[in-house]
Structure formats: structure tokens, C-alpha cells
Amino acid sequence: MTTIQVGLYFLLGAYILFSIFFCTLVLFSTFADSVFIRYLSSTHLGKPVVYHLQQVVEWLEGPKCGICLAQYWSTGDMAPRVMNCGHTYCGSCIEIFAEQKDGMVICPFCTRTHFCNTIHPLPFFSENHLLIILCSSLITVNLWKCQTCRKKYSSQDVSRTPRVYSTCGHTSCEACVESDFTQKKRVVCLTCEGRSGGITVVAENWKPHVPINYAIRDLLKE
Ligand SMILES: [Zn+2]
Ligand SMILES: [Zn+2]
Ligand SMILES: [Zn+2]
Ligand SMILES: [Zn+2]
CATH class of the missing domain: 3.30.40 (Herpes Virus-1)
Known part of the structure; x- marks a missing residue:
């Protein structure tokens, strides 16, 4: 394998990992209140996972108005x-x-x-x-x-x-x-x-x- 091929495989791997991570986040934010997520957050091992996913989702969504709960815009x-x-x-x-x-x-x-x-x-x-x-x-x-x-x-x-x-x-x-x-x-x-x-x-x-x-x-x- 040439260096270019190794590089391409590396990029493909990184792309797949990122896609899996992103899909997990989207699924998580959609079903945040589902029975499964609630069950997961009640378990010893699932609790920190759910907590960190919540933090990332919150961070990606950005700050919200405390009254209407809509996301702020910059203008x-x-x-x-x-x-x-x-x-x-x-x-x-x-x-x-x-x-x-x-x-x-x-x-x-x-x-x-x-x-x-x-x-x-x-x-x-x-x-x-x-x-x-x-x-x-x-x-x-x-x-x-x-x-x-x-x-x-x-x-x-x-x-x-x-x-x-x-x-x-x-x-x-x-x-x-x-x-x-x-x-x-x-x-x-x-x-x-x-x-x-x-x-x-x-x-x-x-x-x-x-x-x-x-x-x-x-x-x-x-
Ligand atoms: Zn200062
Ligand atoms: Zn005030
Ligand atoms: Zn508002
Ligand atoms: Zn000023």
C-alpha cells in the first residue's frame, strides 16, 4: 500500500466514525425522553454516557431563551x-x-x-x-x-x-x-x-x- 492509500483509508475510517457519532447524537436528541434513554440513565454504566451525550446535544443546539425556550439567533x-x-x-x-x-x-x-x-x-x-x-x-x-x-x-x-x-x-x-x-x-x-x-x-x-x-x-x- 502506498502512503496515499493509507491516508485515504484513514480518512474513510475517520468519516465513518464521525458519521456514527453524529447519527447517535441525532437519535439521542430525537428520543431524549424515550423509555430506553430513561432506562439507560438509571443504570450505573449508562448514566455517564447519557450525561455526556446530553452535554454535547445541548452544546450543539446552543443557548435558549428562558421564556419561550426557542434558540437564540445572532441577529x-x-x-x-x-x-x-x-x-x-x-x-x-x-x-x-x-x-x-x-x-x-x-x-x-x-x-x-x-x-x-x-x-x-x-x-x-x-x-x-x-x-x-x-x-x-x-x-x-x-x-x-x-x-x-x-x-x-x-x-x-x-x-x-x-x-x-x-x-x-x-x-x-x-x-x-x-x-x-x-x-x-x-x-x-x-x-x-x-x-x-x-x-x-x-x-x-x-x-x-x-x-x-x-x-x-x-x-x-x-
Ligand atoms: Zn477580567
Ligand atoms: Zn431580572
Ligand atoms: Zn423568548
Ligand atoms: Zn461596551
């Missing part, structure tokens, strides 16, 4: 929008909330009230940029780093908690936001420096202005 009405309270929903759900309460959006999670326009509510809520990047790329959130300090975000370590500037929708880690505030005594986005709608606020406490980016924190699995 349009289905893009994720973050509110001042740090909670994220799809644009479509926010439009429905605004219409129901005449330009008032009450966060279904923490019940904080946000005021906007009934007909065009979306410009009042910034897109959650980090979540959009995660929707449209193959990078998992666990590998994503704070763009300022290059350290990974964490749901356990408070200083690495993802914080979102709700006026522009950019995310940085808690330690970076805090040290910038301590130096400058004002809140200004570390990514866009307030250029994309971020306002500079002089405040005693920066935390209410840069809430936790819950959608990102909840995606972190540690």
Missing part, C-alpha cells in the same frame, strides 16, 4: 437582549412583554420594572454580545476569557463572575470592573469605553450599574 428578533437587572431574554419575548404592559417590561425572573417604547421596545435593551458570540461560534463558554485580563469566567469564583454593562451589552469579569471603578471612580465599559451607548455614571457602588450576566453565568458548568 433579528431572536437575538438575546439584556436588561438592567442582568437577565436576558429574546427580543421577541421582550416585544410581547412591552405590548402587554404598555411600554413597561417586568422581568419575569426578578420582577424589576423597565420602561421602554410600546411599538419599538428593542432599542431600549442592548444585545448580550458575549451570548451572541457563543450562539454563532463553536467556542464553549467555559473556554471564553475576560477580554481585559484574559482569565476564564467562573460561576464559583466571585472575582471571575461575568458582569454586563447593560447600557451597551458588553461583558467583563467582576475583578476587572471593580479595579477600573476603584481607579476612575466612575462606571465605563472596558470594551467600548462608552462609545456604543454606554453612559458614564459617577456612583458610590458600581454593582447596580453592571449586573451579573446571568445568561452567561448559568451556562458555566464547573
